[in-house]
Amino acid sequence: MTYETVLVERKGRTALVTLNRPKALNALNLQVMNEVVAATEELDRDPGIGCIVLTGSEKAFAAGADIKEMRPRSYMDMYLTDWFTAWDRLGALRTPTVAAVSGYALGGGCELAMLCDILLASDTAVFGQPEIKLGVIPGIGGSQRLTRAVGKAKAMELCLTGRTMDAAEAERAGLVSRVVPAAELLGEALAVAETVAGMSAPVAMMAKEAVNRAFETTLAEGVRFERRLFHAVFAVADQKEGMGAFVEKRPPVFGHR
Numbered sequence: 305m306t307y308e309t310v311l312v313e314r315k316g317r318t319a320l321v322t323l324n325r326p327k328a329l330n331a332l333n334l335q336v337m338n339e340v341v342a343a344t345e346e347l348d349r350d351p352g353i354g355c356i357v358l359t360g361s362e363k364a365f366a367a368g369a370d371i372k373e374m375r376p377r378s379y380m381d382m383y384l385t386d387w388f389t390a391w392d393r394l395g396a397l398r399t400p401t402v403a404a405v406s407g408y409a410l411g412g413g414c415e416l417a418m419l420c421d422i423l424l425a426s427d428t429a430v431f432g433q434p435e436i437k438l439g440v441i442p443g444i445g446g447s448q449r450l451t452r453a454v455g456k457a458k459a460m461e462l463c464l465t466g467r468t469m470d471a472a473e474a475e476r477a478g479l480v481s482r483v484v485p486a487a488e489l490l491g492e493a494l495a496v497a498e499t500v501a502g503m504s505a506p507v508a509m510m511a512k513e514a515v516n517r518a519f520e521t522t523l524a525e526g527v528r529f530e531r532r533l534f535h536a537v538f539a540v541a542d543q544k545e546g547m548g549a550f551v552e553k554r555p556p557v558f559g560h561r
């Protein structure tokens with residue numbers, strides 16, 4: 305399929321999805337949402353793809369949901385169209401995803417980054433949930449995912465005041481896994497994605513599922529879930545390959561899907 309607001313490139317087993325609405329700082333209107341979801345779901349179905357990188361421009365990963373599009377809407381518009389619910393499908397992809405964030409990741413932009421599995425930031429990244437300054441609250445999971453990522457103290461301050469965090473603060477707070485110089489961000493994100501895509505695809509999916517379960521359940525249930533998946537990986541040929549390669553002192557060659 306072809307898209308107008310996202311660019312999709314395939315690099316071996318890695319796919320790069322770039323938000324491409326530069327004049328609006330990648331503001332997330334319905335078209336962007338539908339195209340990001342459609343493009344990533346298409347990649348998710350492709351057995352040749354083992355990891356998806358989502359990025360924006362140097363100035364803006366995404367400056368939020370599209371304020372101009374939302375401004376005239378009524379409660380009924382929002383409710384009946386179930387506004388933003390399609391974004392949940394991005395978080396439900398089975399293929400691991402990497403957000404490569406440079407510049408503004410505000411409101412829906414921050415929420416979009418948090419929907420991804422690995423979050424890498426450039427030293428120019430700015431994160432925040434400034435919706436309160438517009439008279440609204442986060443609507444793509446920000447109040448929940450930011451709180452789980454950085455804890456109540458910072459999440460509450462950011463959501464109540466609209467204050468933003470720079471990349472260093474976001475890293476200290478645990479929102480991002482690493483900060484790299486802006487010029488190196490994409491290369492680093494693609495390298496991380498290539499590493500993930502080189503692993504056993506079903507085992508990477510299981511690892512993703514297990515980590516995500518931590519956000520949905522109690523510790524005891526989460527550990528039980530992990531244990532069942534751990535047992536299940538012994539039914540995947542890649543377990544024999546990975547452990548065999550270690551013992552034989554050679555690199556493993558994992559099958560994929």
Ligand code: HXC
Binds near residue numbers: 368369371410412443
């Ligand atoms: C629509 C946006 C936009 C947005 C920027 N633009 N952000 N359009 N929705 N979220 C547009 C501007 O209107 C402008 O277009 C162009 O992009 C460039 O933006 P400027 O403001 O001129 O750029 P700059 O001065 O560099 O400031 C950058 C910025 C600022 C600090 C990021 O644009 C900004 O504060 N944006 C809004 C950030 C925000 O509040 N995000 C949360 C959105 S609500 P024109 O054509 O006018 O020149 C959200 C909630 C989701 O995400 C769920 C709740 C409902």
